[in-house]
Amino acid sequence: MLSHSAHVPHFKVGGASASFKAFYAKAKGLRKLDPDYDHQELTPTPSEREFILSVLRANPSLRDAKAYIASFGIKPKPVPQKQQPTQKQSTQEKSVIGIPQTATATEQKTEFVLQAQTSPIIASILDPVCQxxxxxxxxxxxxxxxxxxxxxxxxxxxxxxxxxxxxxxxxxxxxxxxxxxxxxxxxxxxxxxxxxxxxxxxxxxxxxxxxxxxxxxxxxxxxxxxxxxxxxxxxxxxxxxxxxxxxxxxxxxxxxxxxxxxxxxxxxxxxxxxxxxxxxxxxxxxxxTPQSSDGGHPEFSEEVDLTPLRLMVINREGGIPSYARFGLPHLLVNLTSEYSFISETFQDSWRETHPTALKNLLLARTCLAYMPPTSSAIFVNHRSPSSLIGNLITNKPAVSSSLPHALLQGDRRLTPHTPTLLRRGVDVRVVRTVQDIDRAKMTYLLEKSFGRVLDQEAFYKRLEYHLDFVIVAGDYAGAAIVTTEPLQNTDSTSEPSPDSHLPITYLDKFAVLPSHQGDGTVDFLWVALHDESYGLGHPFSVNPNGGKEGHGEGRDLVWRSRANNPVNKWYFERSTGYLRVGEWVLFWCDAEARLKIEEGRRGSAGLRFVEKWEEGRVQAWADVVMKIPSSWKK
Structure with a gap:
């Protein structure tokens, strides 16, 4: 719910549009590399139009487009050190392609090869598309x-x-x-x-x-x-x-x-x-494979990289049914931490509707153990072949599993035919004392993720007094640090909040190593954070993340972020509301179980944007959160 004083974000499509234009230009360029391409045929065929629409539906972000091009784009060649031209060469008249008119045939060939290695356009013609x-x-x-x-x-x-x-x-x-x-x-x-x-x-x-x-x-x-x-x-x-x-x-x-x-x-x-x-x-x-003479990128080669990047199971069953979604498919599966739990909670009735789901789950676990860490598996119904394109370009589930469940329940894309994306994943565990934190690994994670130097003494001393819990993904590939902040008394004339006596559950740090951004760790970590804080008491939170597994009462989660933080768009999508405070943005996620009860009480009246008592609650949060000292050295 958004406060009256909050500035409602205006989401621009320029970034996504620009990234798609770049992506489509790449796809169009690949098509022109086909020797059978008819340059005179400018009008796309029905099949080509359907192909373009399938790419459009994927709606790749700039990060997605970069990751796609990194895997499938043309590999850059090392730029050779060109010899300094002699005075005679520098004064020669040059032709339209930059070669001295008096150069010999051998010199012209050498110059053209150099230009092919340094010019992206010429290199894109000579270098085959990476299959x-x-x-x-x-x-x-x-x-x-x-x-x-x-x-x-x-x-x-x-x-x-x-x-x-x-x-x-x-x-x-x-x-x-x-x-x-x-x-x-x-x-x-x-x-x-x-x-x-x-x-x-x-x-x-x-x-x-x-x-x-x-x-x-x-x-x-x-x-x-x-x-x-x-x-x-x-x-x-x-x-x-x-x-x-x-x-x-x-x-x-x-x-x-x-x-x-x-x-x-x-x-x-x-x-x-x-x-x-x-x-x-x-x-x-x-x-x-022979390397180039200077030890850089391999020379031109017709070798095929057989390393499988995706496992795709196309069947009549679709994704794996989830106990928490009342039989609708899992969106994203962390095989390392969820494999056994999914097998144990697989209902007998699903053995009739999804008779091969568990065998395919085992297949994904087996294959992804050999495939690269960034690889994924997807189980998709034959009615949704276009989902394969979205998975290829973004390597993400059709609907993010870390979105608020109120949005997931109303999302038309969440159907019995929604695909399930599976990752090798990482183990997820909950740490509740500062003594159980590996300070060296945590410090490395935070400094690599934020690109700043941590004030270790002050940071860990503050955790000794305020730490609630830490969710650690893998061997400190990611972490969410949550603290408990005492709520200060305010002079607000607004009605007191029903939980105004409770301390603030504050997300102090949310960090993932750059090497693990894009492999699902971010979503796995946020889902575990949801299950341990604002998702408690909700059936969706019964996940094997080493925490309370859904038992307990949900707590509002609050955090802050710099106004110019590029991650804010991701936070906007996952928060209940936000408030701009100077150069900061205050985000929060309301306890979902309480929202569900409140929604039921109001019936068809629905939820208003803000209640009177919430105005005081949000201001009280801001008063406390904005005074929390920085963790970084200046």
Whole structure:
């Protein structure tokens, strides 16, 4: 709820619009690199219009666009040190491309190569687009129309630089029955024909890539399952050659057993083997890739980086149902801290509606253990193929899990078909005493995150008197420090707040290491903060974050931020209200359980922006919070 004295923010779309223009210009530029591109065809086809709309719906932020280009954009070449021109060269007449007219053919070629290395335009023409890979499970059965919708989305991903390595599965085909191999090969060919109907080149791989049986347990995280199949780098030649030729590889879930017989196995086992095998093959290729003479970026190479960046499960079930959302899907899953809890709270009724959800949950956990930390998995219903583009560009869930639950409940995007995004994640724990804080790691985290030098003695001494709790993500990859501040008496003539006797629950610091910004740690940390403060007593807060797990009474959470802090837009979206106080902005989140009760009391009258007693409450907060000393050295 916003105070009458608060300045209602005016959200400009310039930043998002500018970032999208840059992103679309990039996509358009990639399209023009296609040798089959017709420069005379200026009017987009219906398929191209749909592609553009899919990108628009993703609404990438500037950070999202930068992250996308960092993964899929053209890799910059090192700028060579150019020799100082002689006096004779400096006085020569130059042509339109900057080459001396009297230069020899060899000199002209050398000069052109130098310009290619220093000019972004020339480099973008010579340097191929960076193609990355995704592991995709097509979990049918699907009708031809449904299959065409799915493959169209996968083709859009390829246009954006993500090549799908598809493994086909059909849940209606029982393994072990006569003719099961022929049936699954026929399903594989259906997927290939669907891709070709959409104008893509696809290559069926119906010979076994994987070998039956697990590999050794080396480098497998403790407690993780080992895939029941494996591959060696030499087994991936067909996949590598298909991608190099511009084809989308489509695999049947087949493997060689110990007697060199071809058998049909579960698609999950094939995908698990590919996740490990492709990651190891990519690492081996990088170690053998020749570097440039000055030790910089590798020279031009046709090698394909097989490291999978995404795992996509496209099925009829959609995301994983959540106990806290009354059966609607989880939005974002932290596999490190939530895997066991989701399995334990999976209701029996969901085993009928989502029969493969837990098996796919295990698949995501297995694959992401081998894939890069920034990778993610997405479970999506076949009705939402455009969600794959949004996931590729932003690497975020369709709806942020850290938004206020009142907004989530009214968001039309939150439906039974909303995708579930899964991350490897980090463990989350709650620390309640200063003695349990690793001061060296906490100091490093705060200074790296804020870019300032912490006044350690004063900061930790203040925590000894005021600390309420600290939420730590991973090995101090992120932290939320919450203190208790005594509420001062005020001379306000406004009605006293019902909880005016309670101290202020103050968010003193919220920090995430730059290396973990974009991997989901920010959302995981804020959700845990919600569960431990203003979300207490709410069914959404029963999460295994090492804290109170929903038990207790919600408390209003208050914090401040500099008015010019670029993170404020993110805070605006997650706060109940805010107040501008000089060069600061005071934010707060009301206890959700109390808001729910208040809303029920008023019925159809709804909630007013502000009650009289709230005016005094907000002013009392400002009086206390604005006097809290700085934690930084000047």
């Amino acid at each position: 990355r890979t995704a592991l995709v499970k097509l979990q049918g059965p699907f009708t031809d129309r449904q299959l065409d919708s799915i493959t169209r989305g996968l083709i859009y991903l390829k246009k954006l630089g993500l090549v799908s390595v598809i493994v086909v599965e059909n849940e209606d085909l029982t393994r072990g029955e006569d003719g099961d191999r022929e049936e699954i090969v026929a399903e594989t060919m259906r997927a290939v024909k669907s891709l070709e109907r959409q104008g893509a080149k696809a290559r069926p791989i119906v010979s076994p890539i994987a070998r039956l049986g697990p590999m050794d347990e080396n480098e497998v995280p403790k407690g993780y399952d080992i895939p029941e199949a494996h591959t060696f780098p030499s087994d991936l030649g067909l996949i590598r050659s298909a991608i190099q030729a511009g084809d989308i590889p489509v695999l049947a879930p087949l493997a060689l057993d110990s007697f060199c017989r071809t058998v049909r196995i579960e698609a999950n086992d094939v995908i698990g083997a590919l996740a490990r095998g492709m990651t190891e093959a990519a690492a081996e290729s990088r170690s053998q």
